[in-house]
Amino acid sequence: MSYQALVEEAQKLISSNEKWTGVSADAVARMRLQNRFQTGLDIARYTAAIMRKDMAAYDRDPANYTQSLGCWHGFIGQQKIISIKKHFGNTDRRYLYLSGWMVAALRSEFGPLPDQSMHEKTSVPALIEELYTFLRQADARELGMLFREIDKARANGDKVRERQLQHSLDNFQTHVVPIIADIDAGFGNAEATYLLAKKMIEAGACALQIENQVSDEKQCGHQDGKVTVPHEDFVSKIRAVRYAFLELGVDDGIIVARTDSLGAGLTKQIAFSAKDGDIGDQYNSFLDCDEVEASQITNGDVLITRGGKVMRPKRLRSNLFQFRQGTGADRCVLDCINALQNGADLLWIETEKPHIEQIAEMVDRVREVIPNAKLVYNNSPSFNWTLNFRQQVFDAWNESGKDTSSYDRSKLMSETYDGTELATEADERIRTFQRDAAKRAGIFHHLITLPTYHTAALSTDNLAKEYFGEQGMLGYVAGVQRKEIRQGIACVKHQNMAGSDIGDDHKEYFAGEAALKAGGEHNTMNQFAA
Numbered sequence: 436m437s438y439q440a441l442v443e444e445a446q447k448l449i450s451s452n453e454k455w456t457g458v459s460a461d462a463v464a465r466m467r468l469q470n471r472f473q474t475g476l477d478i479a480r481y482t483a484a485i486m487r488k489d490m491a492a493y494d495r496d497p498a499n500y501t502q503s504l505g506c507w508h509g510f511i512g513q514q515k516i517i518s519i520k521k522h523f524g525n526t527d528r529r530y531l532y533l534s535g536w537m538v539a540a541l542r543s544e545f546g547p548l549p550d551q552s553m554h555e556k557t558s559v560p561a562l563i564e565e566l567y568t569f570l571r572q573a574d575a576r577e578l579g580m581l582f583r584e585i586d587k588a589r590a591n592g593d594k595v596r597e598r599q600l601q602h603s604l605d606n607f608q609t610h611v612v613p614i615i616a617d618i619d620a621g622f623g624n625a626e627a628t629y630l631l632a633k634k635m636i637e638a639g640a641c642a643l644q645i646e647n648q649v650s651d652e653k654q655c656g657h658q659d660g661k662v663t664v665p666h667e668d669f670v671s672k673i674r675a676v677r678y679a680f681l682e683l684g685v686d687d688g689i690i691v692a693r694t695d696s697l698g699a700g701l702t703k704q705i706a707f708s709a710k711d712g713d714i715g716d717q718y719n720s721f722l723d724c725d726e727v728e729a730s731q732i733t734n735g736d737v738l739i740t741r742g743g744k745v746m747r748p749k750r751l752r753s754n755l756f757q758f759r760q761g762t763g764a765d766r767c768v769l770d771c772i773n774a775l776q777n778g779a780d781l782l783w784i785e786t787e788k789p790h791i792e793q794i795a796e797m798v799d800r801v802r803e804v805i806p807n808a809k810l811v812y813n814n815s816p817s818f819n820w821t822l823n824f825r826q827q828v829f830d831a832w833n834e835s836g837k838d839t840s841s842y843d844r845s846k847l848m849s850e851t852y853d854g855t856e857l858a859t860e861a862d863e864r865i866r867t868f869q870r871d872a873a874k875r876a877g878i879f880h881h882l883i884t885l886p887t888y889h890t891a892a893l894s895t896d897n898l899a900k901e902y903f904g905e906q907g908m909l910g911y912v913a914g915v916q917r918k919e920i921r922q923g924i925a926c927v928k929h930q931n932m933a934g935s936d937i938g939d940d941h942k943e944y945f946a947g948e949a950a951l952k953a954g955g956e957h958n959t960m961n962q963f964a965a
Contacts, residue, residue: 442460442461444464445461465578465579468607471571471609475564475637478567483688485613487687490780493873497873498870500880501880502528503531505533507887513572513573514926516573516610517925525608526608529612530880532615532882534884535559543555552622556622556631556634564639566639567638570610570611576931576936577610581604583936584600585601615640615882625675628645628675632679633682633683636680636683641688641689642691643688645672646694646783646785649664649703661695662703663694663696664704665707666714666769666773669770674777691811692771693811694785695785697784697787698785699758701756702758705737719748721759722758737750767797768801771784771797782809785813789820791876794812798810813882814881815883815884816883816885825852898911
């Protein structure tokens with residue numbers, strides 16, 4: 436509904452209630468615009484439609500891939516989207532990612548924890564709600580500034596400017612974007628997964644990412660010791676998430692099925708198999724087994740049959756069973772196909788390095804069965820991108836016969852190689868990685884899980900070094916404030932960012948000329964107007 440239509444609707448309502456003295460139709464319309472989303476479910480339905488539209492656009496042309504950065508606080512997410520709107524004019528195909536790793540490390544009441552699902556379940560939906568609270572506040576702030584410009588145009592009698600501003604209002608793009616939220620391995624059985632999924636969806640999440648690890652053995656995807664579950668166990672959790680979406684009326688909610696099989700060499704269970712070739716039998720076929728005779732069977736042995744032979748799966752003292760080495764890629768492909776065939780919408784293959792062809796080889800096999808299979812991919816800070824890509828270029832040069840004698844492959848991270856031809860080519864491959872992987876490897880969504888964790892640490896280190904050192908106050912002024920002013924960072928007016936002007940608007944709505952407002956001539960934020 437247009438701004439003018441909202442005003443007219445509000446005026447009609449106010450006119451029918453003679454006791455509503457001093458209530459302005461303009462103010463009502465403005466407050467309604469500033470609070471477009473009433474609930475998290477409104478957000479989930481709105482953003483799910485965006486993701487579905489983007490997925491269809493990617494299917495038509497892989498140049499239409501999407502991106503996100505992981506954010507561990509509502510303010511960080513808000514500033515990211517404000518920056519995107521400032522630099523690119525819109526938020527198209529740009530999302531937020533909620534990382535379970537960062538919730539564990541930064542948001543748990545227990546204090547910093549490893550990424551092993553030990554943090555409180557409720558901390559995840561709480562962060563989703565917090566992120567959307569800050570994004571909605573960014574809407575209110577930006578719209579409030581437009582309202583003030585309209586009032587200024589009216590006061591000056593500038594009808595043309597007023598119409599231009601009303602057009603901007605009617606075409607305003609919200610800061611509310613999709614969140615892909617990490618539910619880890621579901622924090623328990625399928626019922627626990629369903630209950631947590633509901634809380635996350637009610638907070639606003641339209642896309643939930645779930646992995647095929649054992650909940651109580653869950654590890655970060657880039658660490659060792661990962662243990663997977665049989666496909667039927669994982670499908671039950673995918674189904675639980677789908678039920679949660681459908682129960683809450685988010686009919687096009689998105690499920691991202693993550694497989695850790697490439698780096699997971701262990702399973703806690705031998706899958707149930709009713710007949711040769713079923714999904715349980717396929718899972719068990721990857722187990723590392725020894726053939727045994729009846730006379731070799733000992734106390735406590737777990738045995739399976741394979742091709743008419745009795746086999747003993749290799750079992751560790753931890754009571755976990757071991758997969759055969761070199762089967763990771765095959766297990767990933769099977770995981771992906773099975774997940775898509777049982778209700779998942781997108782895939783996530785956790786790899787140990789950012790190598791396009793490694794990913795593409797698996798995706799090609801999946802797409803032989805499911806042609807429109809698409810990936811969400813972690814452009815992880817756990818990868819040493821500089822070293823990985825310099826080594827990839829080194830290896831490519833070697834294969835092509837190009838001279839690499841002036842480079843030491845094991846030391847390519849060294850600053851000595853900065854500015855060399857090899858380093859320049861590697862950097863160009865990094866620069867185009869997302870575009871190239873979207874085209875070649877079926878990656879619909881590129882994300883960085885922990886970027887704002889690292890930027891917070893880096894910027895704080897730089898400020899501490901300068902402020903507590905010889906630079907003193909200049910360390911803050913030159914390193915932070917001066918840059919904020921010159922780069923047009925909205926937060927330089929931190930009172931405005933925290934809602935001071937919105938509060939002043941409300942004071943005026945509620946008290947009229949009697950309002951005691953903060954934004955007068957003596958407000959020091961006026962120093963940043965120039």
